[in-house]
């Protein structure tokens with residue numbers, strides 16, 4: 001592996017096209033290493049008992065010590081964990097700020113790393129299927145659509161709920177800062193998942209009432225934390241299926257990362273159910289990324305590939321939102337950008 005001729009190694013010129021391709025292609029080396037250390041609970045072991053050698057960590061998590069050492073050394077080389085060599089020669093691993101994100105605690109990135117490293121990683125192995133057929137590789141691999149699968153796999157579903165906060169958590173504050181919800185009596189959070197979005201909105205607006213609406217097994221998991229929060233008395237939980245109906249009477253129907261999960265045709269069914277439930281002056285608040293034209297990097301251009309392969313949906317441009325709204329009886333009132341990846345795409349029922 002010493003010669004550049006024999007193998008394109010990172011020793012090729014920094015920033016060269018070959019290095020770009022090499023680094024991008026080997027990305028899964030890092031993501032699967034991160035997944036493995038996270039699954040083994042290495043960060044939590046260090047948080048509990050302090051810096052430890054690979055032998056100590058391996059004994060505690062049931063791994064092969066020399067291999068665990070190599071895994072953690074590799075991760076430390078990309079900025080996750082730090083290896084310290086003590087005077088006695090022992091090589092101990094400690095947490096650093098990136099490794100702390102892997103801890104098993106609310107709001108951490110642990111669930112996101114595990115979810116992406118498990119079913120999502122397998123699905124990406126079948127990306128070719130989605131690109132050749134336009135259909136979700138998830139269904140092809142697991143035999144059923146993702147949200148049906150989650151309703152039958154409690155562990156994956158719990159991870160999914162927590163991963164939503166890991167992936168999208170920072171968007172909540174940005175959304176609250178960017179959009180003025182004042183004057184709205186009741187906000188219905190459609191597909192509200194673990195309830196953090198509606199809870200945050202209600203915390204900022206003390207006179208507002210909320211409804212958390214999602215599949216029955218999801219609201220059942222979310223209900224205890226919501227009830228125990230300061231807004232529990234102002235927020236109802238309702239289980240159901242948004243392809244059949246949504247709770248009536250809200251002043252705003254908020255959907256964060258719902259519309260991007262579905263095809264235009266499926267979205268029209270959800271939007272028609274919203275339209276039926278809405279008062280004439282109620283607002284539709286779709287919170288999703290708006291894909292920018294051009295070659296600029298945007299996280300959602302790859303989140304779009306995840307939508308293609310997993311639920312079978314898509315991220316949309318401003319024009320695509322406009323067309324979707326128009327075909328479902330809504331007009332696009334405004335697009336409010338936030339400091340995060342998402343915008344608030346506001347719709348009104350056409351008169």
Ligand SMILES: C[S@@+](CC[C@H](N)C(=O)[O-])C[C@H]1O[C@@H](n2cnc3c(N)ncnc32)[C@H](O)[C@@H]1O
Nearest residue numbers: 147164191192193214215218240241242256257
């Ligand atoms: C991508 S998650 C978004 C969760 C939450 N809105 C957020 O931003 O964190 C999609 C949500 O849609 C819910 N969902 C999927 N199919 C549904 C259906 N048919 N009826 C109601 N909720 C559904 C899922 O359970 C999940 O909580």
